[in-house]
Amino acid sequence: MELSKTIIGLEVHIELRTKSKMFCSCSADHFGVEPNTQTCPVCLGLPGALPVPNEKAIKDTIVIGLSLGSTIPKSTWFDRKNYFYPDLPKGYQISQYKNPLCVGGSLELDSGKKIGITRAHLEEDTAKLQHATISGEEVSLIDFNRSGVPLVEIVSEPVLSTSDEAKEYLEKLQQLVRYLGVSDADMEKGSMRCEPNVNIEIKESGKLYRTPITELKNINSFRFAKRAIDYEVQRQFEEFKEKREEMTPGNKQTRGWDETKGITVLQRQKEEAKDYRYFPEPDIPPIVWTDEDLKSFATRIKEIELPKEKRQRFLREYSLSDYQARILTDLKEQAEYYEASVRAGKEKGVSPLEIANVVINKRAGKDLSPEELVEFIAREKEIKEVPEEEINSLIEKYLEENPDIVRSFKEGKPQALGKIIGLVKKELGVIVSADKIASLIK
Ligand SMILES: [Zn+2]
Numbered sequence: 178m179e180l181s182k183t184i185i186g187l188e189v190h191i192e193l194r195t196k197s198k199m200f201c202s203c204s205a206d207h208f209g210v211e212p213n214t215q216t217c218p219v220c221l222g223l224p225g226a227l228p229v230p231n232e233k234a235i236k237d238t239i240v241i242g243l244s245l246g247s248t249i250p251k252s253t254w255f256d257r258k259n260y261f262y263p264d265l266p267k268g269y270q271i272s273q274y275k276n277p278l279c280v281g282g283s284l285e286l287d288s289g290k291k292i293g294i295t296r297a298h299l300e301e302d303t304a305k306l307q308h309a310t311i312s313g314e315e316v317s318l319i320d321f322n323r324s325g326v327p328l329v330e331i332v333s334e335p336v337l338s339t340s341d342e343a344k345e346y347l348e349k350l351q352q353l354v355r356y357l358g359v360s361d362a363d364m365e366k367g368s369m370r371c372e373p374n375v376n377i378e379i380k381e382s383g384k385l386y387r388t389p390i391t392e393l394k395n396i397n398s399f400r401f402a403k404r405a406i407d408y409e410v411q412r413q414f415e416e417f418k419e420k421r422e423e424m425t426p427g428n429k430q431t432r433g434w435d436e437t438k439g440i441t442v443l444q445r446q447k448e449e450a451k452d453y454r455y456f457p458e459p460d461i462p463p464i465v466w467t468d469e470d471l472k473s474f475a476t477r478i479k480e481i482e483l484p485k486e487k488r489q490r491f492l493r494e495y496s497l498s499d500y501q502a503r504i505l506t507d508l509k510e511q512a513e514y515y516e517a518s519v520r521a522g523k524e525k526g527v528s529p530l531e532i533a534n535v536v537i538n539k540r541a542g543k544d545l546s547p548e549e550l551v552e553f554i555a556r557e558k559e560i561k562e563v564p565e566e567e568i569n570s571l572i573e574k575y576l577e578e579n580p581d582i583v584r585s586f587k588e589g590k591p592q593a594l595g596k597i598i599g600l601v602k603k604e605l606g607v608i609v610s611a612d613k614i615a616s617l618i619k
Contacts, residue, residue, distance in 0.1 A: 183378075190329070213321050230461055258272045263306060266321070278297065290342070302328040535554055582594065
């Protein structure tokens with residue numbers, strides 16, 4: 178019996194950085210805010226409250242979809258997903274089921290492998306449960322500030338075959354939405370969450386078997402995602418040896434990743450779509466895009482330089498290596514800082530390559546402006562261009578001409594060397610250290 182294939186699909190949730198929530202005007206910026214201070218009848222799910230969709234959230238979702246090469250269906254609508262849980266006051270979540278905003282597309286890994294995207298849809302986030310002990314009593318607290326925050330769900334095809342590919346996919350997706358400026362996509366803060374769906378194919382005596390699919394939760398870093406998948410693959414292999422249970426429709430479970438123990442723990446047997454009793458949200462009319470709408474979405478995405486395009490342009494314009502272009506475009510802010518420095522460097526004769534080296538190796542101070550960075554490199558270059566022997570012989574000449582300085586130094590007054598530093602700087606434009614001068618005193 179051998180493991181012949183690992184099958185991974187990823188469901189990723191991304192909180193959009195809009196001003197207001199998905200269906201009401203409460204602030205969507207909930208991180209670190211005092212609990213239950215940003216709520217209203219809509220996001221508390223009070224009877225009679227009516228949702229009004231957030232236009233920016235819808236457009237941002239479409240931009241994400243287009244950046245992944247998705248098709249935008251001409252008409253779309255919201256559905257109610259019914260289930261009962263304390264973090265969902267209405268008893269249903271407004272989501273999308275039959276007709277999502279974005280369909281299809283792909284995300285390319287560095288290997289050139291394209292990971293198909295099934296869909297990207299828009300929904301509302303739930304409230305946040307917090308388990309605590311108050312006066313010796315175990316309680317569950319609910320913070321509704323997060324309830325109703327716009328949430329995009331991006332579902333990949335189950336075509337990832339290693340935990341490394343899954344990690345790279347997540348990193349690339351994070352980079353993409355950050356470039357688009359639609360989310361900070363921070364795994365630790367929970368503004369980006371991922372749920373890998375994992376199962377494996379086992380080969381035995383020429384026959385192939387597939388294990389039941391597991392959905393993994395509680396993952397809040399890329400590293401955890403990789404570790405959880407690796408653990409789960411091994412666990413499913415061992416379990417199959419023992420129980421020989423195969424994948425069947427509906428035979429799916431949810432397991433939570435326990436980082437401290439390094440294991441996944443069974444949470445529940447997964448509901449099937451029919452258990453959610455989806456139906457179209459009656460309080461929100463369907464959305465129908467005009468040709469002009471679709472054209473304007475396409476224009477918006479054309480104006481944004483995506484990570485891959487930026488990387489290729491950096492390679493072309495600045496004669497960088499693939500590694501350099503990759504590091505410099507990793508973060509949009511870093512890429513912009515680099516390009517501002519290149520512009521400033523033009524006047525000072527500092528080349529894009531010289532700037533790239535200093536930025537990548539973090540040789541300059543962190544808070545330098547692009548102009549200061551170029552200044553730093555220009556100075557560094559000047560120093561380098563004077564040969565060591567020339568500097569040394571000049572220092573020796575000054576030492577000979579100034580026996581009083583040598584005497585003061587020998588009497589324990591190193592500050593006397595300051596005059597020589599000044600003389601060398603004036604002559605060669607180079608700043609030498611007092612230690613260097615001292616080493617030349619016989
Ligand atoms: Zn509200």
